[in-house]
Amino acid sequence: MTIAAPYSECLANDCRAAGGLGVDVTVVLAPNEADTNVVSYLYRLSSENVWRTVSGATATVTLTPPRSGLYFLEVRARDDVGRGRLGPSTQVSFKVAEGDGETGRWRFGEAEGAALDSGTRQGTRHDAVLSSGAIRDERGRRGLITLDPQGVPLPEPVTDRGLQLDGIGGYAATDGPVVQTGASYTLSAWVRPESLGGTDQVVLAQGGTDGFRLLYDGAHGTWALRTGTEGGPGQVTVPADRPAVPGVWTHLAARYDAAAGRLRLYVNGRLQAEESAVALVAADGPLEFGRGASTVSTGYAGYFGGSLDEVAVWQRPLTDTEIADEARVVVNGGYNAVELVADWSATGRSGTTLTDTASGYAPELALSGAASLDGQALVLDGVDGAATADGSLVDDTGSFTVSTELMLDAAVISTKPVGYVGQVLGRRSVDGSVWGLWYQVTGMDTVVDPDTLEEVTVPVGFWRFGRRNADGTQVAVTSDERARLDGRVRLTGVHDAQDGAIELYVGSARNGAAVPFTATPGAGDFTVGAATGTGSRRDHLPARVMDVRVWAGAMASTQQVDTAVGG
Structure with missing residues (x-):
């Protein structure tokens, strides 16, 4: 087996991370000199339970790692004797580099003051200032926290906090843009609307009416992503195919892949809908939590009534697996946040x-x-x-x-x-x-x-x-x-x-x-x-x-x- 660049086979004293999430792994499968009658191969990645088959004495397979980290590719050759005999299992390992971290993450766990940006990507921090009508309460999505990320019990349990918005004028906002809206990005947030009706309620927005708005679409009763595009058709809306539910915690995520020209909307970690979007507007402006620019007048509209928590933004398209992980809210290996x-x-x-x-x-x-x-x-x-x-x-x-x-x-x-x-x-x-x-x-x-x-x-x-x-x-x-x-x-x-x-x-x-x-x-x-x-x-x-x-x-x-x- 030969692994193509940018990846390389892990050796005993050399296992370098390369590539990254969204970067495919290409492997060439070929028999050794003693095997002259190989006709196909069974193979599977260590993240998968199902074997796949590829035909040919020499074959090329392309795989997409769902997460960063160490992977093993297991392969068995099949010959042409009878119904085909399987040879012994052979493994090759490689390591996938981590993708860029969040450009911003807000947990709303502070006792007072601004909501601090705890994003892992180096650079400017984008703390969010709360307005009147926006408070923290003890109804955060992580619930009662009893363990640290390493699984060690905390001296005292901590009750998670979330952002509570009054639906009238309450919001939070950064002092400037957090992502470039014309480039690839991903948005993620936990939401709990107190009530829903025929009026839009904005979860996250940046860049005025030309930027993005992750929102409840009151006209259709569902969650949606709405954004502007360069050169038409103007606004593009990606609606979920299921109605939104009031009074419950729901995970929302939206992804723009500039290279593929696709917008995607996820609800509870599952893909709901996607639309073509060749070029999005590079719109400036702060990241708004709980409101967006009005489409009919100056100022803001769509004030959200309810709770927001665990908001995060990336300047890259997350994989489906990464988005599902965000919807799971892992505390550590054996515990999820509930x-x-x-x-x-x-x-x-x-x-x-x-x-x-x-x-x-x-x-x-x-x-x-x-x-x-x-x-x-x-x-x-x-x-x-x-x-x-x-x-x-x-x-x-x-x-x-x-x-x-x-x-x-x-x-x-x-x-x-x-x-x-x-x-x-x-x-x-x-x-x-x-x-x-x-x-x-x-x-x-x-x-x-x-x-x-x-x-x-x-x-x-x-x-x-x-x-x-x-x-x-x-x-x-x-x-x-x-x-x-x-x-x-x-x-x-x-x-x-x-x-x-x-x-x-x-x-x-x-x-x-x-x-x-x-x-x-x-x-x-x-x-x-x-x-x-x-x-x-x-x-x-x-x-x-x-x-x-x-x-x-x-x-x-x-x-x-x-x-x-x-x-």
Whole structure:
């Protein structure tokens, strides 16, 4: 194998980084002198799980490294004997140089004063000054920070801060341009709009009406990138293909690749749309957070109402993998940043509502039917008892974690037939295609009653996390063992939007393998103890629910679930 410039093979005492993100690796594959009947090769990069094939005794392959760092290319030759015999595995390694760091990054973690630019690229720092109507609050996207980037526990946990804007006149701005808008760039930000309507709300803007605006497009109800081009057609808009969701954390990213002449918009780390843009306007002006230049008069418009956090700007087009990493918010190798957005504990509570007093977002669960609070649990009768919170707590197409501790009502469950489903919690719409945790009876078992010593038939059921469609099909992770009917259990579901997968934890133990999952946006309320259908509820669960917690962000490991949720 021969690696073409600018890369070179890593040797024992010489492994130089070269190239960079977006710079392809070209490798020539050829047999040694003793092999005269090679007809093809299998190969894969160390970042991939799938083998690829290329034909020919000598072949050239081109690969695109998704990240910087050390890579291994593994190759096996195939000959023409019979169906083709595979030779031994051969590896060659090379190192990809890091791309340019951020020209600006703002975390809004300061107690007061300007928002400091902590970008890694050398040069002028672009601190952002906050106006009146712009404050920091303790609802930052990184949530409760307990570890440093190396994974060492902090002496005291730190509650992350974010930028809160009033939607009237609040904004933040640098004192000059941060990127050249006519050259390649990437924008990234976490946003949480309090409400959405028919009016534009600008997340980031630079360069007046000729520059870029990453915004909520009120006319179409979705996120969009809007920018000017040289020589027409004037404004170019790249809209997302899904509606924006109010009251939840959503990750937005926009990328301009000048060499390719393409604009791209990403939501929650996934590509939503792209448009051609041959030449963008090189527009000056400060970087504005939460407002943009008015298109109908002098001054500014589109004031954003809600939270912004983790804003970053690069003077290069990030790869899709890098953008997905920004949407994941990695703390370190085994932990992702998660923000608690709902925390309902039934301890000491009574009445017809259960208020969240811990997360800082204060959503409320409204009890209905025979549901009640007895000071220890939310009691559900399995007939019509339920509790609901308006709308969504998280962006259904983004990463999230949900956890609850509950105990099934064994006496009522023992009367259920095979096929019975009881919804623990979740968000469902008319077609059923959102997400949830549920209990399902899959069979019957004959056991001896310890009190009467007589044989009785009891249901065998399992916990599931995923989606149930209207036609009864499921995409779900199933618990390894049957659900207990005689004690408490902690269930945690994780949706990782960047990996496109879901996981289920029983206690702090992951059950089964991650299941591929394509998220869809929901339209109904968040419900505990039942599933919402066409104007009615069904799948009522007889149980005692001690608590329910929801986080924006996917917990990354068993260790993180154990630390944050407990067994």
